[in-house]
Amino acid sequence: MTTNLPTPGLRDVPTAETPMTRKDFASDQEVRWCPGCGDYIILAAVQGFLPTLGLRKENIVFVSGIGCSSRFPYYLETYGMHSIHGRAPAIATGLATARPDLSVWVVTGDGDALSIGGNHLIHALRRNVNLTILLFNNRIYGLTKGQYSPTSEPGKITKSTPMGSVDRPFNPVSLALGAEATFVARTLDSDRAHLTEVLQAAASHRGTSLVEIYQNCPIFNDGAFDVLKDKEQAEARLVRLEHGKPVRIGEREWIHDAHADDPSRAFEISRLDDGTMAHVPIGIFRQVERPTYDDQVRSQLTAAASTQGEGDLDALIAGSDTWTVSHAPS
Amino acid sequence: MAKQVKQLDRVIIRFAGDSGDGMQLTGDRFTHETAAFGNDLSTLPNFPAEIRAPAGTLPGVSSFQLHFADHDILTPGDAPDVLVAMNPAALRANTKDLAAGATIIVDTHDFTARNLTRAGYTANPLEDGSLDKFSLHSVDLTALTVEAIKDFGLTRKDAGRTKNMFALGLLSWLYGRPVESTEAYLTKRFASKPDIRDANLAAFRAGWNFGETTEGFAVSYEVKPAPMRAGTYRNITGNLALSYGLVAASVRSRLPLFLGAYPITPASDILHELSKHKRFGVVTFQAEDEIAGIGAALGASFGGSLGVTTTSGPGIALKSETIGLAVSLELPLIVVDVQRGGPSTGLPTKTEQSDLLQAMFGRNGEAPVAIVAPQSPGDCFDAAVEAARIAVTYRTPVMLLSDGYLANGSEPWQLPDLDTLPTIDPCFATAANHETEVGDREFWPYKRDPETLARPWAIPGTPDLEHRVGGLEKADGHGNISYDPTNHDLMVRTRQAKIDRIADSIGPLEVDDPSGQARLLVLGWGSTYGPIGAACRRLRRHGLDVAQAHLRHLNPFPSNLGEVLRRYDRVVVPEMNLGQLGLLLRAKYLVDVIGYNQVRGLPFTATELEAVFTTTIEELHR
Numbered sequence: 001m002t003t004n005l006p007t008p009g010l011r012d013v014p015t016a017e018t019p020m021t022r023k024d025f026a027s028d029q030e031v032r033w034c035p036g037c038g039d040y041i042i043l044a045a046v047q048g049f050l051p052t053l054g055l056r057k058e059n060i061v062f063v064s065g066i067g068c069s070s071r072f073p074y075y076l077e078t079y080g081m082h083s084i085h086g087r088a089p090a091i092a093t094g095l096a097t098a099r100p101d102l103s104v105w106v107v108t109g110d111g112d113a114l115s116i117g118g119n120h121l122i123h124a125l126r127r128n129v130n131l132t133i134l135l136f137n138n139r140i141y142g143l144t145k146g147q148y149s150p151t152s153e154p155g156k157i158t159k160s161t162p163m164g165s166v167d168r169p170f171n172p173v174s175l176a177l178g179a180e181a182t183f184v185a186r187t188l189d190s191d192r193a194h195l196t197e198v199l200q201a202a203a204s205h206r207g208t209s210l211v212e213i214y215q216n217c218p219i220f221n222d223g224a225f226d227v228l229k230d231k232e233q234a235e236a237r238l239v240r241l242e243h244g245k246p247v248r249i250g251e252r253e254w255i256h257d258a259h260a261d262d263p264s265r266a267f268e269i270s271r272l273d274d275g276t277m278a279h280v281p282i283g284i285f286r287q288v289e290r291p292t293y294d295d296q297v298r299s300q301l302t303a304a305a306s307t308q309g310e311g312d313l314d315a316l317i318a319g320s321d322t323w324t325v326s327h328a329p330s
Numbered sequence: 331m332a333k334q335v336k337q338l339d340r341v342i343i344r345f346a347g348d349s350g351d352g353m354q355l356t357g358d359r360f361t362h363e364t365a366a367f368g369n370d371l372s373t374l375p376n377f378p379a380e381i382r383a384p385a386g387t388l389p390g391v392s393s394f395q396l397h398f399a400d401h402d403i404l405t406p407g408d409a410p411d412v413l414v415a416m417n418p419a420a421l422r423a424n425t426k427d428l429a430a431g432a433t434i435i436v437d438t439h440d441f442t443a444r445n446l447t448r449a450g451y452t453a454n455p456l457e458d459g460s461l462d463k464f465s466l467h468s469v470d471l472t473a474l475t476v477e478a479i480k481d482f483g484l485t486r487k488d489a490g491r492t493k494n495m496f497a498l499g500l501l502s503w504l505y506g507r508p509v510e511s512t513e514a515y516l517t518k519r520f521a522s523k524p525d526i527r528d529a530n531l532a533a534f535r536a537g538w539n540f541g542e543t544t545e546g547f548a549v550s551y552e553v554k555p556a557p558m559r560a561g562t563y564r565n566i567t568g569n570l571a572l573s574y575g576l577v578a579a580s581v582r583s584r585l586p587l588f589l590g591a592y593p594i595t596p597a598s599d600i601l602h603e604l605s606k607h608k609r610f611g612v613v614t615f616q617a618e619d620e621i622a623g624i625g626a627a628l629g630a631s632f633g634g635s636l637g638v639t640t641t642s643g644p645g646i647a648l649k650s651e652t653i654g655l656a657v658s659l660e661l662p663l664i665v666v667d668v669q670r671g672g673p674s675t676g677l678p679t680k681t682e683q684s685d686l687l688q689a690m691f692g693r694n695g696e697a698p699v700a701i702v703a704p705q706s707p708g709d710c711f712d713a714a715v716e717a718a719r720i721a722v723t724y725r726t727p728v729m730l731l732s733d734g735y736l737a738n739g740s741e742p743w744q745l746p747d748l749d750t751l752p753t754i755d756p757c758f759a760t761a762a763n764h765e766t767e768v769g770d771r772e773f774w775p776y777k778r779d780p781e782t783l784a785r786p787w788a789i790p791g792t793p794d795l796e797h798r799v800g801g802l803e804k805a806d807g808h809g810n811i812s813y814d815p816t817n818h819d820l821m822v823r824t825r826q827a828k829i830d831r832i833a834d835s836i837g838p839l840e841v842d843d844p845s846g847q848a849r850l851l852v853l854g855w856g857s858t859y860g861p862i863g864a865a866c867r868r869l870r871r872h873g874l875d876v877a878q879a880h881l882r883h884l885n886p887f888p889s890n891l892g893e894v895l896r897r898y899d900r901v902v903v904p905e906m907n908l909g910q911l912g913l914l915l916r917a918k919y920l921v922d923v924i925g926y927n928q929v930r931g932l933p934f935t936a937t938e939l940e941a942v943f944t945t946t947i948e949e950l951h952r
């Protein structure tokens with residue numbers, strides 16, 4: 001017997017009979033990120049967090065694209081697919097639509113999600129397929145050894161931009177909100193408690209959840225988020241968002257409403273960071289209920305079968321205009 | 331006085347008009363009447379590339395050709411015996427395809443100076459004698475129609491629109507077609523608009539009565555039903571048969587069908603069709619692009635669905651990387667390419683066979699996939715089932731190469747006995763398949779079936795078989811990432827060997843060589859089956875020996891193919907490309923096959939192939 005969790009996002013996913021631990025979710029593969037890579041901390045947080053969901057691990061699937069971050073699925077003892085560059089949201093869309101009994105996760109990088117896979121990302125968000133997307137944003141192409149990415153700051157000097165990048169970066173949260181996302185959050189690799197809390201909310205959300213995780217790449221973009229981790233500066237710069245709680249920036253104060261139907265306010269908050277990281281909101285920007293693509297697809301199947309009856313292949317193939325030849329005329 | 335009835339053994343009719351004139355519908359209805367009557371038939375719709383090209387212009391001409399006979403036929407026919415032309419442009423665009431003596435029925439209503447100029451005529455062809463070698467019937471069909479339905483209170487425009495039903499009625503009388511199916515169709519189609527329904531029915535009957543009473547048509551014709559194998563038949567297009575084949579494969583394998591697709595001519599109708607069959611559990615996902623379409627299908631396959639993606643050549647180009655991933659993941663996936671004229675956007679509404687090499691090689695790395703091709707509209711059903719069988723049994727992507735001609739062409743199709751379809755067993759992995767040295771049971775996702783070399787398909791939700799797959803090279807057996815040189819060499823060869831093994835399950839290529847004396851073999855694939863077959867029959871009727879064989883499987887080839895090729899003094903390979911199968915055959919078998927190639931966007935005519943084969947035989951005997 002399996003019981004199902006009350007969290008809407010995992011409603012149809014069977015639960016484990018016995019409690020599991022972090023170890024149950026660690027695969028036997030040697031983890032191969034560079035020493036000090038932020039990906040390690042995120043992996044540890046996810047391995048620590050997954051058992052708390054209480055799901056059967058065979059009903060959890062991680063799908064990734066290509067990039068350092070996309071190695072993630074190999075290190076988890078769940079089902080997993082390391083796919084191709086940028087396409088994980090599309091693959092996960094098919095899987096989640098076909099299988100309501102799975103908890104489907106996408107792991108992607110800033111290049112994977114926002115460059116080559118930008119189209120799939122925005123369409124997954126607007127469709128609101130029931131999956132959770134973890135966007136590891138290190139503001140650089142790690143795997144290909146350090147070219148600037150769509151989140152790199154203007155003027156960034158990298159191997160491919162020796163005189164500085166002249167591209168304007170995306171703000172992934174703003175982009176997601178503009179793409180009709182129903183759940184958008186941001187967190188930091190270094191803040192395990194916050195990361196875990198956000199992951200919990202994202203997994204529980206029914207629909208596409210986008211979690212941007214600021215991740216340090218010590219090799220090609222070291223210290224990109226140091227000002228947010230530095231004890232002295234962090235609290236002044238981080239704007240912590242919690243639904244129903246007051247938010248204060250200097251003189252301004254307001255009560256954060258993540259459930260507002262209109263995303264304008266969330267968008268405005270996402271623009272607080274003008275690129276200088278003077279005010280960086282973290283937490284859940286937006287969390288609203290909207291019917292999911294996959295639920296609606298499945299309910300159309302059920303409705304068709306109940307109103308028209310289950311499919312009869314012979315009848316389908318024959319159609320309405322048949323004729324019969326009883327014997328060949330000689 | 332009753333009119334004279336003349337017997338014919340076959341007739342080719344082409345309906346041509348402006349794209350707004352409803353010629354496709356007219357052709358379709360005539361086809362249904364003809365099917366119901368029991369003739370063998372074959373059809374060829376020809377759509378303009380633009381949705382609504384300016385009325386009355388050559389690019390706006392839409393036509394529908396139908397060949398029907400009292401015997402088994404294979405093609406929509408070469409030169410029409412009858413052309414129905416609804417305006418000057420339709421006449422001008424089609425006259426060149428007619429042989430002397432053909433009948434032309436023209437709606438004279440639009441033959442104004444302005445329309446003649448628009449169609450590119452400098453003089454009125456109905457009056458300048460340029461059509462003297464044809465039997466010309468100039469009739470103001472529009473005026474007759476408007477007069478016949480004047481009591482229904484339609485606007486002039488709506489009234490004029492029913493002229494296609496008048497033409498259909500006239501042709502139905504001329505060839506003694508049963509009218510019930512058209513009457514039933516019109517009644518149902520316009521059920522919610524009684525005045526339009528009644529006007530169409532009246533126009534249809536008026537057309538029939540006009541034929542019967544006017545002196546212009548002195549004879550009517552009879553084409554007796556064709557002897558066909560006992561059974562139940564329907565008329566079917568290739569896209570429809572292909573859709574049904576996919577649903578049948580889903581039912582047969584008990585795998586839910588998941589289609590991921592992005593609209594593209596001439597494949598979109600498969601998406602439209604499958605989206606109607608939700609009661610069969612069929613999911614259709616209209617993706618943001620071709621890449622997402624195949625990605626979602628592959629994701630669904632990973633989850634235990636029968637993943638399918640449908641597209642045309644340009645879409646295949648976008649899907650290539652994901653097909654490569656599917657090769658590496660070794661998951662079942664059906665990739666349908668309804669080929670059209672290329673390169674680039676090419677000729678979207680015209681047919682071609684020029685994606686064979688793209689299907690075969692259009693990926694990075696050694697990435698072999700199975701390739702299957704249907705040979706006629708109805709055969710698209712069996713080809714789809716076969717693609718599914720291979721995909722599921724061998725855990726591989728399979729390319730199903732249809733084309734624009736098969737997709738939209740139609741023929742009578744004997745309903746299959748569904749119990750005789752091949753078994754398609756997903757045979758999901760449910761338990762560990764490997765024992766370690768210390769006696770632990772493990773699941774190895776790349777440990778293969780020794781016979782098929784297929785790997786186990788363990789779907790999420792199966793306890794204890796959790797595993798990761800990906801596009802990086804995997805170690806033989808346990809499937810963990812491996813950069814080992816010899817392992818990569820082994821895996822590349824093994825993936826190829828697995829595709830080659832499929833040949834063990836497909837049976838030998840059969841050759842039709844009735845006299846056993848032929849020195850010429852004609853080998854084809856895909857939609858050229860009809861014209862090749864028709865040409866071979868003509869040669870044999872003239873006492874010439876010719877052998878014909880047609881490939882269903884293009885990768886791997888049937889195991890006896892090399893031997894078959896070497897058995898003949900000459901092998902001619904007609905293809906609607908510049909010699910793609912020819913290239914493969916020469917490379918693989920070192921046989922000097924001769925290509926006959928054209929890329930006009932139209933199927934071969936039996937006449938041109940007859941000439942080619944005849945010349946080749948004459949050369950052989952010289």
Ligand SMILES: Cc1ncc(C[n+]2csc(CCOP(=O)(O)OP(=O)(O)O)c2C)c(N)n1
Nearest residue numbers: 066067068069085109110111112141142143
């Ligand atoms: C089709 C394709 N193009 C390019 C690449 C090369 N490539 C691999 S990862 C990557 C960028 C990765 O950056 P990001 O997504 O930010 O991941 P990170 O390595 O930083 O985690 C690129 C360009 C590829 N694998 N496939």
Ligand code: SF4
Nearest residue numbers: 033034037068142217
């Ligand atoms: S290159 Fe950067 S992102 Fe990639 S593993 Fe190394 S530290 Fe991590």
Ligand SMILES: [Mg+2]
Nearest residue numbers: 109110138140
């Ligand atoms: Mg990155």
